[in-house]
Amino acid sequence: MTLWQIVLIGAIACLALKLLGYLVPASVLARPATARTADLITVALLAALISVQTLAVGTAIELDARIPALIVAAGLFALRVPFVVVVVAAAAVAALIRLWF
Amino acid sequence: MTDTADPSAVDAQVRAATRAGLAVGLATAAYGVSFGALSVAAGLDVWQTCVLSLLMFTGGSQFALVGVLAAGGAAAGPAAIASAALLGARNALYGIRVKPLVGGGFWQKFAAAWLTIDESTAVSTAQTAPRAQRRGFWVTGAAVFVGWNLTTLIGALLGDALGDVRAYGLDAAAAAAFLGLLWPRLRRLQPIVVAIGAAVVAAVLTPWLPAGVPVLAAAVVAVAVGLTDWLGRRDASGSADPIVGDGGAP
Numbered sequence: 001m002t003l004w005q006i007v008l009i010g011a012i013a014c015l016a017l018k019l020l021g022y023l024v025p026a027s028v029l030a031r032p033a034t035a036r037t038a039d040l041i042t043v044a045l046l047a048a049l050i051s052v053q054t055l056a057v058g059t060a061i062e063l064d065a066r067i068p069a070l071i072v073a074a075g076l077f078a079l080r081v082p083f084v085v086v087v088v089a090a091a092a093v094a095a096l097i098r099l100w101f
Numbered sequence: 102m103t104d105t106a107d108p109s110a111v112d113a114q115v116r117a118a119t120r121a122g123l124a125v126g127l128a129t130a131a132y133g134v135s136f137g138a139l140s141v142a143a144g145l146d147v148w149q150t151c152v153l154s155l156l157m158f159t160g161g162s163q164f165a166l167v168g169v170l171a172a173g174g175a176a177a178g179p180a181a182i183a184s185a186a187l188l189g190a191r192n193a194l195y196g197i198r199v200k201p202l203v204g205g206g207f208w209q210k211f212a213a214a215w216l217t218i219d220e221s222t223a224v225s226t227a228q229t230a231p232r233a234q235r236r237g238f239w240v241t242g243a244a245v246f247v248g249w250n251l252t253t254l255i256g257a258l259l260g261d262a263l264g265d266v267r268a269y270g271l272d273a274a275a276a277a278a279f280l281g282l283l284w285p286r287l288r289r290l291q292p293i294v295v296a297i298g299a300a301v302v303a304a305v306l307t308p309w310l311p312a313g314v315p316v317l318a319a320a321v322v323a324v325a326v327g328l329t330d331w332l333g334r335r336d337a338s339g340s341a342d343p344i345v346g347d348g349g350a351p
Contacts, residue, residue: 001175001176001178001179002175003144003145003146003149003170003175003178004149005178006166006170006175006178006181006182007145007149007152007153007166008152008156009182010153010157010162010166010181010182010185010186011152011153011156011157012156013182013185013186013189014157014158014159014162014185014186014189014192015156015157015158015214015215017186017189017190017192017193018159018189018192018193018196018214018215018217019196019211019214020193020196021192021193021194021195021196021197021200021214021217022196022200022210022213022214022217024193024197026197026200033327033328033330034194035194036327036330036333037323037324037327037328038190038191038193038194038327039191039286039292039327040291040292040295040323040324040326040327041187041188041190041191041320041323041324041327042161042188042190042191042286042323043283043286043287043292043295043296043299043323044295044296044298044299044319044320044322044323045161045165045184045187045188045299045316045319045320045323046161046188046279046282046283046286046296047283047295047296047297047299047300047303047319048299048300048302048303048315048316048319048320049164049165049168049169049184049276049279049303049316050276050279050280050283050300051299051300051301051303051304051319052168052172052303052304052307052315052316053168053172053272053275053276053279054273054276055304055307056172056304056307056312056315057172058172058173058312059307059308059309059310059311059312060307060308061304061307061308065270065273066272066273066276069270069273069274069276069277070273070276070277070280073273073276073277073280073281074280077280077281077284082128083128083132083278083281084132084134084135086277086280086281087132087135087274087277087278087281088274089277090270090273090274090276090277091269091270091271091273091274091277092270093270093273094270094272094273094274095268095269095270096270098268098270
């Protein structure tokens with residue numbers, strides 16, 4: 001697949017899902033089990049992405065500066081620091097560790 | 102409450118909804134920069150990055166797509182698309198909730214569907230008067246759309262200029278961005294357990310499966326817990342509230 005195909009197919013799929021909510025009768029998708037599962041899928045995918053983004057390099061597990069950076073980010077989110085500040089802080093922690101070690 | 106209940110109170114609520122929408126738009130615009138930079142770092146060009154923000158326009162899915170591509174390159178395309186679509190599935194449920202609130206004919210509904218994201222749904226459903234719900238939806242959706250796309254472009258151009266992304270810690274920034282999207286959803290035991298389970302599954306499977314697939318496999322944890330409602334809260338309404346209260350991205 002080319003990157004353009006990935007971008008366009010992915011974008012159209014997400015847009016189609018948005019339209020789906022407006023097209024299907026509410027009773028089909030509004031069951032509690034469906035809503036709950038969709039909600040948990042969001043949680044699971046985000047958690048899995050954090051895990052892979054922090055630990056993986058391709059298909060290998062590699063422990064490096066990303067771990068302390070993520071710990072700092074978690075601490076800052078717990079303190080209700082705004083999103084952008086946390087993301088920049090996490091990048092800075094990883095960059096400084098790589099610079100010094 | 103209805104539109105005719107108390108006109109001045111409704112006017113006040115419409116103004117409050119407008120202010121909330123603009124504030125949310127401003128806040129989310131700021132992390133369009135991080136998306137743009139990370140997308141370019143993942144190997145997409147500036148145009149592809151901007152098309153994602155224009156057409157896909159749902160932050161979690163966009164971060165997921167570029168995150169999987171960063172790990173596995175174009176070969177991970179199918180997994181990247183599937184991750185983005187799975188994360189975008191919640192927008193279909195938001196559509197059901199806001200469809201009765203936005204009004205209008207076919208084209209207006211089409212535009213509304215395009216703008217149906219965490220933020221527009223959250224601001225809209227937080228209002229009680231129908232006029233304020235409608236205003237909240239459109240102002241938030243439009244403000245986030247304009248801000249998100251402008252700052253995506255800025256971030257993409259910045260990322261292009263930066264060069265070596267690991268030296269700037271952008272790989273760590275991506276993990277932090279996902280954590281920021283996840284954080285407001287971890288208010289109950291059930292999602293916390295699912296998050297931990299999914300993170301472990303993805304990490305354990307990483308050496309054994311192609312890049313991107315472990316992330317998809319982790320969704321099985323959510324399906325298993327969701328369908329059985331293990332550790333679920335049995336409340337009277339029986340409906341989970343999928344709306345991000347604060348701090349989520351589009």
